[in-house]
Amino acid sequence: MGDKEEFMSRVNDLYRFEAIQGHLGWDQETIMPAKGAKARGEILAWLASQRHDRLIDSKLGELITKLEDQNHDDFFMANVREMRRKYDEAVKLPTEFVSEFTKARSEALIAWQKARSESDFSLFAPHLESMVKLTQQKVEYLGCESTPYDVLLDEYEVGMTVEDYDPLFSGLKKRLVPLLSKIMDSNIEIPRLPEDMTFHVDGQEEFCKKVSNAMGFDFDAGRMDRSTHPFCAGLWPEDTRFTTRFDEKDPFSCLYAVMHESGHGLYEQGLPRDHSYSPVGMAVSLGVHESQSRFWENQIGRTANFWKIAMPWFKEEFPDCPDWDFETLDLVANEVKPDFIRVEADEVTYNLHIMIRYEIEKLIFNGGLQVKDIPSTWNKMMKDWFGIEVPNDSLGCLQDIHWSMGAFGYFPTYTLGNLYAAQLLQKMVEDLGDIDQIIGSGDWSNMLDWLRERIHAKGSLMTPAELIKSATGDAPNPEPFLDYVEKKYSKLYRL
Amino acid sequence: MGDKEEFMSRVNDLYRFEAIQGHLGWDQETIMPAKGAKARGEILAWLASQRHDRLIDSKLGELITKLEDQNHDDFFMANVREMRRKYDEAVKLPTEFVSEFTKARSEALIAWQKARSESDFSLFAPHLESMVKLTQQKVEYLGCESTPYDVLLDEYEVGMTVEDYDPLFSGLKKRLVPLLSKIMDSNIEIPRLPEDMTFHVDGQEEFCKKVSNAMGFDFDAGRMDRSTHPFCAGLWPEDTRFTTRFDEKDPFSCLYAVMHESGHGLYEQGLPRDHSYSPVGMAVSLGVHESQSRFWENQIGRTANFWKIAMPWFKEEFPDCPDWDFETLDLVANEVKPDFIRVEADEVTYNLHIMIRYEIEKLIFNGGLQVKDIPSTWNKMMKDWFGIEVPNDSLGCLQDIHWSMGAFGYFPTYTLGNLYAAQLLQKMVEDLGDIDQIIGSGDWSNMLDWLRERIHAKGSLMTPAELIKSATGDAPNPEPFLDYVEKKYSKLYRL
Numbered sequence: 001m002g003d004k005e006e007f008m009s010r011v012n013d014l015y016r017f018e019a020i021q022g023h024l025g026w027d028q029e030t031i032m033p034a035k036g037a038k039a040r041g042e043i044l045a046w047l048a049s050q051r052h053d054r055l056i057d058s059k060l061g062e063l064i065t066k067l068e069d070q071n072h073d074d075f076f077m078a079n080v081r082e083m084r085r086k087y088d089e090a091v092k093l094p095t096e097f098v099s100e101f102t103k104a105r106s107e108a109l110i111a112w113q114k115a116r117s118e119s120d121f122s123l124f125a126p127h128l129e130s131m132v133k134l135t136q137q138k139v140e141y142l143g144c145e146s147t148p149y150d151v152l153l154d155e156y157e158v159g160m161t162v163e164d165y166d167p168l169f170s171g172l173k174k175r176l177v178p179l180l181s182k183i184m185d186s187n188i189e190i191p192r193l194p195e196d197m198t199f200h201v202d203g204q205e206e207f208c209k210k211v212s213n214a215m216g217f218d219f220d221a222g223r224m225d226r227s228t229h230p231f232c233a234g235l236w237p238e239d240t241r242f243t244t245r246f247d248e249k250d251p252f253s254c255l256y257a258v259m260h261e262s263g264h265g266l267y268e269q270g271l272p273r274d275h276s277y278s279p280v281g282m283a284v285s286l287g288v289h290e291s292q293s294r295f296w297e298n299q300i301g302r303t304a305n306f307w308k309i310a311m312p313w314f315k316e317e318f319p320d321c322p323d324w325d326f327e328t329l330d331l332v333a334n335e336v337k338p339d340f341i342r343v344e345a346d347e348v349t350y351n352l353h354i355m356i357r358y359e360i361e362k363l364i365f366n367g368g369l370q371v372k373d374i375p376s377t378w379n380k381m382m383k384d385w386f387g388i389e390v391p392n393d394s395l396g397c398l399q400d401i402h403w404s405m406g407a408f409g410y411f412p413t414y415t416l417g418n419l420y421a422a423q424l425l426q427k428m429v430e431d432l433g434d435i436d437q438i439i440g441s442g443d444w445s446n447m448l449d450w451l452r453e454r455i456h457a458k459g460s461l462m463t464p465a466e467l468i469k470s471a472t473g474d475a476p477n478p479e480p481f482l483d484y485v486e487k488k489y490s491k492l493y494r495l
Numbered sequence: 496m497g498d499k500e501e502f503m504s505r506v507n508d509l510y511r512f513e514a515i516q517g518h519l520g521w522d523q524e525t526i527m528p529a530k531g532a533k534a535r536g537e538i539l540a541w542l543a544s545q546r547h548d549r550l551i552d553s554k555l556g557e558l559i560t561k562l563e564d565q566n567h568d569d570f571f572m573a574n575v576r577e578m579r580r581k582y583d584e585a586v587k588l589p590t591e592f593v594s595e596f597t598k599a600r601s602e603a604l605i606a607w608q609k610a611r612s613e614s615d616f617s618l619f620a621p622h623l624e625s626m627v628k629l630t631q632q633k634v635e636y637l638g639c640e641s642t643p644y645d646v647l648l649d650e651y652e653v654g655m656t657v658e659d660y661d662p663l664f665s666g667l668k669k670r671l672v673p674l675l676s677k678i679m680d681s682n683i684e685i686p687r688l689p690e691d692m693t694f695h696v697d698g699q700e701e702f703c704k705k706v707s708n709a710m711g712f713d714f715d716a717g718r719m720d721r722s723t724h725p726f727c728a729g730l731w732p733e734d735t736r737f738t739t740r741f742d743e744k745d746p747f748s749c750l751y752a753v754m755h756e757s758g759h760g761l762y763e764q765g766l767p768r769d770h771s772y773s774p775v776g777m778a779v780s781l782g783v784h785e786s787q788s789r790f791w792e793n794q795i796g797r798t799a800n801f802w803k804i805a806m807p808w809f810k811e812e813f814p815d816c817p818d819w820d821f822e823t824l825d826l827v828a829n830e831v832k833p834d835f836i837r838v839e840a841d842e843v844t845y846n847l848h849i850m851i852r853y854e855i856e857k858l859i860f861n862g863g864l865q866v867k868d869i870p871s872t873w874n875k876m877m878k879d880w881f882g883i884e885v886p887n888d889s890l891g892c893l894q895d896i897h898w899s900m901g902a903f904g905y906f907p908t909y910t911l912g913n914l915y916a917a918q919l920l921q922k923m924v925e926d927l928g929d930i931d932q933i934i935g936s937g938d939w940s941n942m943l944d945w946l947r948e949r950i951h952a953k954g955s956l957m958t959p960a961e962l963i964k965s966a967t968g969d970a971p972n973p974e975p976f977l978d979y980v981e982k983k984y985s986k987l988y989r990l
Contacts, residue, residue, distance in 0.1 A: 020515055024610060027518070036734030039771070043731070046511060064550040148537040236538070239531030276534070 002214070004072065007063040008278065010054065010085060015277035017051040019236060026233045026241055030225045032125070052098070055090045075272075075280045078461050081280035085158070085398045092141050093168045101138070105406050112404035119394035121375050122403070131406045132364060149365040151468045152409030153154045157287045157416060161271045162362060164476075165412055168419065169355045171478040177385055179486060180348055183336045184387075190335045191328050199251040203317030207251070208244065209257040210313045215296055217262045217450040218269055230257040232293075234268030234283070241265075251314075254335060256297050263296035265287055266448060270456025284465040285408070289454065291418020291424060295451070298347055298418075299484075304330040305440035312472050334492055338386035340395035347485055349386065351418060356381045357411040365408065420468055422481035424451070427472040497821040500568065502558040503547065503773065510772035512546040521728045521736055525720045540597075547593070550585045557741035570767075570775045573956050577774035580653070589634050589790050596633070599625045600901055607899035614889035616870050619899070624866045627774045627859060627899045634860070637678035639989055644860040647904030649731060651910060652782045654958045657857060659971075661905055663914065664850045666973040672880060674981060675843055678831045679882075681988045694746040698812030702746070703739065703753040705808045711943040713756045713764055727788075729763030729778070732771045736760075746809075749826060751792050759784055761943060765951025774833060780959040781905070783950065785912020786919060790946070793842055793913075794920050794979075799825040800935035829987055833881035842980055844881065846913060851876045852895070852906040860903065914962050917976035919946070922967040 021044060028040050053239065054060070064087055066082045110128035115124035139148045149163040209224060222240040232242035242261035247253045267283055275281030283289050300306055304326040311329070315321065324332075336346045342353040360377055363369035369377065378397040379390040390396040400411050428450055429435050438447060454471040461467075466474050489495070496504070516539060523748075531859040536917040537838050549555070559582055562575045580595040603622035610619035611729050635645045645656040649990050704719060717735040727737035737756035766811055770776030795801055796883050799821040806824070810816065819827075831841045846888050855872055858864035864872065873892040923945055933942060951967040964970050984990070 016538060019538070020519075023519065023522070024515075028523075031718065033714065033716055033718055033734055039732040039734060043514070045513060151866070216531070219528065222527050223526065223528055236531055237534040239528055239534060303623055 287416030291420030786915035968972030
């Protein structure tokens with residue numbers, strides 16, 4: 001076996017272990033019986049160690065070094081590049097450190113759950129301090145060429161640094177805060193759906209599957225199931241599964257979760273199949289993944305033209321529902337309200353929620369902010385930007401799971417997703433013409449084809465920023481997003 | 496790490512791969528989207544090769560040899576004994592032979608499906624010839640100390656040979672054929688359920704789950720799903736999953752499938768958890784497994800007293816169903832009819848179906864029967880024993896999947912299951928008293944406890960025959976089964 005073949009064989013094996021972890025993780029979140037949890041945790045830990053052993057094998061390191069100096073096709077060289085990154089990171093972290101981190105994380109997760117449910121930051125604080133300290137240690141192991149927070153940001157969106165994010169976020173803040181305040185001053189009354197109606201789960205399921213199918217999700221190569229928190233997992237070639245949850249009083253909650261997760265699912269279903277079980281065959285980043293989900297959820301789903309198409313499907317399942325017009329539905333789906341919870345936020349306030357997290361993470365890792373001062377810092381920003389007083393930490397700095405998992409640097413990728421989606425939409429309009437007309441035609445295949453060709457089929461051939469540049473002609477930037485929200489919400493709120 | 500620890504670590508890893516294969520196999524049969532089949536086949540083949548590489552590792556062989564000469568506790572020594580068997584068999588088969596066999600089997604499976612659907616034996620014959628030839632070669636590789644068929648029988652039920660089976664089957668035939676002919680001559684009219692009734696799937700599911708739960712199946716440590724052919728898989732510690740299928744015209748078909756599979760499931764749920772991921776922690780044999788499923792399906796489920804308990808549950812789901820009395824239901828559930836299809840056979844004819852397959856397999860491997868002569872041999876036996884003419888090979892020698900998979904020697908374990916179940920029932924009555932009264936009380940926990948202690952908790956500590964001897968006091972034999980069927984059916988058919 002030549003070097004090239006041996007490298008690919010090792011990489012494929014590594015990713016087969018990852019795929020099995022993914023499948024058993026999906027099963028755990030959806031259908032596993034309760035008592036199976038202990039054995040599942042054990043087998044997942046075993047799989048992680050099997051994968052890790054293969055990743056830090058010095059023979060793999062030697063192969064990467066050899067192949068880096070050779071010339072092969074772009075897809076192959078992208079695999080070498082990605083494996084270099086993964087290999088270096090893995091060998092830099094001592095095994096004892098990895099287990100210490102894993103252990104601290106399990107404990108922090110449990111403490112966070114308790115702290116959030118009791119809204120008592122002091123229960124979480126010592127664990128958060130550990131996670132911060134261990135993360136600082138991790139940064140040292142990985143080696144820090146610029147600021148410590150840059151090392152963390154790079155983990156979740158390769159190539160993105162504080163220098164890139166700062167102007168993005170300040171640009172957003174500069175235009176979003178005034179927009180928000182204008183919306184708050186407007187006198188638009190948001191209609192309410194009748195409170196006494198109930199929407200049975202079977203009907204919601206049928207309706208949502210019809211929408212997902214119309215988006216192009218292939219149910220012969222995927223599934224929709226239920227879980228506490230919706231998610232999507234591209235388990236295997238031709239087997240992509242997403243989940244949702246149902247609220248009998250609010251059918252829109254499930255709908256937009258399904259459109260969001262189907263957007264992720266379409267990306268997974270469109271990845272280059274010839275490169276399965278290797279990095280270049282995988283989604284390139286969290287930010288780009290989020291751009292696909294947000295595109296379908298917001299730019300397509302939260303429009304009057306979407307409802308023109310979807311309302312008859314909804315009526316098929318719920319013939320007794322009131323005769324809402326499309327404009328009403330559009331307003332209901334796009335209500336703007338400064339509120340406490342990120343995951344329930346509208347398009348205008350969402351990125352401000354992210355920015356609070358970004359600024360606090362930057363302060364922790366680059367500015368010496370103490371864990372004990374997080375709640376007051378958080379609450380002050382909410383007051384300054386949203387104009388609301390955080391009544392308790394459950395509705396404030398305890399709301400998200402990420403820090404308990406040591407996932408510092410993750411949040412900004414959500415904002416990147418929103419920005420990328422707007423950039424893609426702008427370019428798509430240039431290429432395909434009036435988007436409202438396309439949405440209203442009910443045939444969305446040309447939009448999917450466009451995304452397939454420019455995003456999905458590229459896998460991890462380029463870095464995220466290069467991919468966005470190649471797809472839209474522009475580097476990642478906030479202008480298209482700001483133009484989009486200003487135009488959309490000025491019209492909706494008659495500003 | 497000492498030898499003992501290294502041995503166990505290797506064994507555990509091997510069985511972790513097996514468990515993953517099991518999980519992905521379960522998923523494939525139940526919920527996998529259609530297009531996922533190709534990737535699933537590939538990953539299962541990869542897992543099989545990962546497992547095989549670990550099994551034939553000479554270091555494992557050395558450890559087994561060392562440990563065989565040492566004294567450790569019974570469970571550990573049973574693991575050494577079982578691994579010796581598996582290791583020896585695996586190293587005796589050349590890798591090329593294993594892949595040739597696997598390839599021929601896939602082709603034979605496809606050919607069999609086509610042959611059966613078109614009822615054309617000639618389409619299957621050349622593939623069946625290959626499977627026979629490869630199996631003969633396998634016997635040579637494994638080494639044959641007595642007859643070739645003995646080598647095959649031993650694969651599926653360790654320790655059982657032609658010398659053991661011949662008297663079992665001739666004993667069965669001697670008393671079952673006259674019993675069958677007396678039943679056929681009787682004038683008992685079997686009542687028919689009304690043909691115009693429909694039993695909705697949700698109600699059947701609720702009812703069947705209630706029955707399974709009453710048997711003791713723990714749904715917090717297991718699931719019931721759907722698949723084309725019902726099966727049970729003890730996937731993980733505390734995660735056992737069985738399947739069923741629904742027929743809206745016939746609620747009993749699903750019920751008895753569920754009782755059968757729940758019986759398998761109870762065995763899996765009762766295995767010694769301290770020995771997970773090692774052979775001694777697994778079910779000891781196909782025959783013993785089948786004894787657990789048949790016990791609940793037939794000895795418990797197909798009785799008037801069972802219906803006394805279950806009818807009110809059935810009525811809850813289907814309040815409009817007629818007021819059948821328990822004796823009527825008993826007769827309906829136990830209709831005896833010489834017919835063509837094994838899987839639909841009653842308790843009296845079932846083992847005669849198995850015996851035909853046993854005799855033909857014996858003739859192929861020990862007597863030189865040619866593949867081309869199988870249909871005529873089969874049809875003659877059906878005529879002689881059942882008194883019926885096989886109209887086509889789909890209803891004859893093409894009905895079962897086993898030969899297409901090269902699983903020669905498997906069928907007799909079904910009969911062992913029936914015999915073991917009757918032996919266990921006989922002993923249980925000695926220990927617990929009148930079984931009809933227990934069934935009619937609705938509290939079946941003492942029966943399950945009895946099986947847990949004597950069968951389930953033993954795992955693979957002993958050989959199947961030793962286990963039956965230790966549980967019942969008697970070696971495997973057909974007398975209790977024959978006494979049981981003669982008594983049961985004489986009463987039902989008033990002979």
